[in-house]
Amino acid sequence: MTAKKLLVALPLTAVLMTAAVPAVAAPGDSTAFTPWRSAWATAPQAPTHTDWYANWSEEGFDNQSVRQVIRVGAEGSRLRIRLSNVYGTAPLRVTGATIARSAGGAAARAESVRTVRFGGAQGVSVPAGGELSSDAVALPVRALEQLTVTLYFRGRTGPATFHNFADTLTYRASGDHLDDAAGEAFAGEPSLSWYYLAGVDVKPLESPGGGRGRDAVVAFGDSLTDGVGSTFGADRRYPDVLADRLVAEGRTRPVLNLGIGGNKVLNDSPCFGESALARFRRDVLGRRDVRTVIVLQGTNDIVLPDSPQDRCTTPSPFVTSAQIVAGHQELIREAHARGVKVIGATLPPYQGFAYWTERGDRVRSEVNQWIRTSGAYDGVVDFDRAVADPEHPERIAAQYVSADLIHMKDAGYKAMADAVDLNSL
Incomplete structure (x- = not known):
């Protein structure tokens, strides 16, 4: 079966989709040296x-x-x-x-x-x-x-x-x-x-017997990090393009894609993984060489309650912006406790998507306002404004959006990667 045929079958509700890790860090020990990168x-x-x-x-x-x-x-x-x-x-x-x-x-x-x-x-x-x-x-x-x-x-x-x-x-x-x-x-x-x-x-070429300490960047999120909508097999997800930028500027650093399509901040799913709160310590903080994490999470908490409920989407209770913000605050606290820099990413628009609602868009806007203005994050990357249609900011611009009107095509993921200030990493 071709990749195109495989992807056509993705439903709208589904596609937002302990031993050693390199030396698992003990609590408060994320600065420890590791020979592996x-x-x-x-x-x-x-x-x-x-x-x-x-x-x-x-x-x-x-x-x-x-x-x-x-x-x-x-x-x-x-x-x-x-x-x-x-x-x-x-x-x-x-x-x-x-x-x-x-x-x-x-x-x-x-x-x-x-x-x-x-x-x-x-x-x-x-x-x-x-x-x-x-x-x-x-x-x-x-x-x-x-x-x-x-x-x-x-x-x-x-x-x-x-x-x-x-x-x-x-x-x-x-x-x-x-x-x-x-x-x-x-x-x-x-x-x-x-x-x-x-x-x-x-193990780095220049130091076969030793490592480089902490320089890894983690992209943590849902299907917008996983790359749904990008050209299949071409490594054009936004974390891939961000890695390309770093290499092109002679600032090579690993960008680790730890997105899960359908993932939510607050609730687990049998299809879309444990919640961001549940998996953050293992997937992000369990790596001693992580220096920075970009958090792009919350869209599924907002969207899935307005979609048909099934075994994958349940539980999906309606949530407030305050509940999502509280989840983000917990991620920030855990990252800072390990000495990891954390960058907040605003949630892109999605009007036109089958399960868009005014309620959902209001919650998204409130979360984005908090990310931009609260000062809780060490930095902000404004994916919302990077991909929004200037004439209709509640929508993703036509040159960036995929057919479902919530995910990106290659140009949209490139716009997201280009919005990241490399110095902020």
């Missing part, structure tokens, strides 16, 4: 069924190889992968893993294929509810380079911890294809999700 990350979610496109999270894998494509945001002389079984109810047995430079689609560059080991062993068991990191792999990488990570599961995994909307394709094949460079074995129907892979870390 985050290069790529995604936010894990519990396995779930989704109607708008198929995913493999509930069935898991059995005697299958899973090949996933990611783009790293930092260069390094060595790397390691991080696997998550945080939503697993039993140990995850990984028979083997490889990493390589991508050759496009499911193919890898043959000369770059490297075996990934765990404590010197080819296989590993990830505890239920846990995450772990691999040994270092000797594969130098450049910022913005695409890699493939292949995992092989000889036995049945059970339901899989995953990230629902990857905005790129993941492939699977029967049997052990860890060392395959060609992609022919992976020719079956692909998935739009990532499975078990939580992150890739690097």
